[in-house]
Amino acid sequence: MTGHRPAGAPSRVLVVTAVPAERDAVLAALRPADRTGPPALAELPGGGVLHTVPAGPGPRTDVLAAGVGPAAAAAGTAGALTAAALAPGPDGTAEPYGLVICAGIGGGFPGVAPPLRAVVASRIVAADLGAALPGGGFAPVAELGLGTGEHRPPAALDPAVAEAAGAVHAPVLTVSTATGTAGRAAELAARFEGAAAEAMEGFGVAEAAAGHGVPVLEVRTVSNEVGPRDRAAWRIPEALTALTGAFGRIRPVHENWSTW
Ligand SMILES: O=C(O)c1cccc(C(=O)CC[C@H]2O[C@@H](n3cnc4c(=O)[nH]cnc43)[C@H](O)[C@@H]2O)c1
Numbered sequence: 509m510t511g512h513r514p515a516g517a518p519s520r521v522l523v524v525t526a527v528p529a530e531r532d533a534v535l536a537a538l539r540p541a542d543r544t545g546p547p548a549l550a551e552l553p554g555g556g557v558l559h560t561v562p563a564g565p566g567p568r569t570d571v572l573a574a575g576v577g578p579a580a581a582a583a584g585t586a587g588a589l590t591a592a593a594l595a596p597g598p599d600g601t602a603e604p605y606g607l608v609i610c611a612g613i614g615g616g617f618p619g620v621a622p623p624l625r626a627v628v629a630s631r632i633v634a635a636d637l638g639a640a641l642p643g644g645g646f647a648p649v650a651e652l653g654l655g656t657g658e659h660r661p662p663a664a665l666d667p668a669v670a671e672a673a674g675a676v677h678a679p680v681l682t683v684s685t686a687t688g689t690a691g692r693a694a695e696l697a698a699r700f701e702g703a704a705a706e707a708m709e710g711f712g713v714a715e716a717a718a719g720h721g722v723p724v725l726e727v728r729t730v731s732n733e734v735g736p737r738d739r740a741a742w743r744i745p746e747a748l749t750a751l752t753g754a755f756g757r758i759r760p761v762h763e764n765w766s767t768w
Pocket residue numbers: 526527529530575576577612613614615616683685686687706707708709731732733734744
């Protein structure tokens with residue numbers, strides 16, 4: 509249902525998280541206050557379960573907990589995008605996604621994104637995709653001529669989403685190994701100047717979205733500092749609550765964003 513939304517606004521949105529707790533934090537923001545029923549569930553052909561909020565005035569939004577790390581994120585996202593492009597909906601025609609959002613908690617770089625702050629990615633960067641060089645340097649995959657190491661959200665969308673969320677708007681790094689030392693944190697901060705956060709799925713989600721020609725966003729709330737590993741200090745419940753709040757604030761922006 510499009511309601512009063514502008515022509516060209518996405519009629520279907522896919523949100524991809526790593527774990528079910530993050531998925532449920534997003535769903536909490538999407539469910540109208542007067543709807544207490546559970547989301548509809550749909551199994552994807554390659555595994556994974558889409559949670560769809562009951563129809564409201566906005567676009568149909570499906571939320572998928574695809575697993576931890578860029579590979580699981582890419583596989584889950586690609587599966588959902590392919591299923592939507594091929595499978596007929598209730599009216600017999602396929603209803604492809606118009607926007608993909610990677611969402612979850614993440615590590616914040618000290619001095620840029622403190623715990624519980626929201627971060628909206630200006631660039632989604634594969635921080636460890638490339639080659640280590642003798643002497644300690646790093647050649648990103650693009651410099652090696654082997655593809656791209658970053659994706660950019662649509663220029664007209666991510667600044668507005670960041671403003672709505674009161675978020676830091678800066679690059680978000682995707683890593684396969686969460687940072688656990690001060691040395692690695694300093695290395696990443698120096699290599700990717702201005703980076704606000706690191707997490708483990710954004711680039712995988714973005715690669716799959718790019719393969720389908722669908723725009724992508726990444727939205728994180730900070731559960732911990734990027735630095736020496738101290739799992740006991742992670743503020744996961746508060747970061748999940750902050751994720752629900754941030755999602756509620758960005759929803760009117762991304763749902764009404766028009767590509768026309
Ligand atoms: O244990 C729980 O209850 C729980 C609930 C929600 C999420 C988790 C996670 O462990 C999420 C893992 C997810 O979080 C991202 N993340 C968070 N902090 C960092 C970090 O410092 N470096 C890299 N990634 C981080 C990441 O995307 C993980 O997939 C547990």
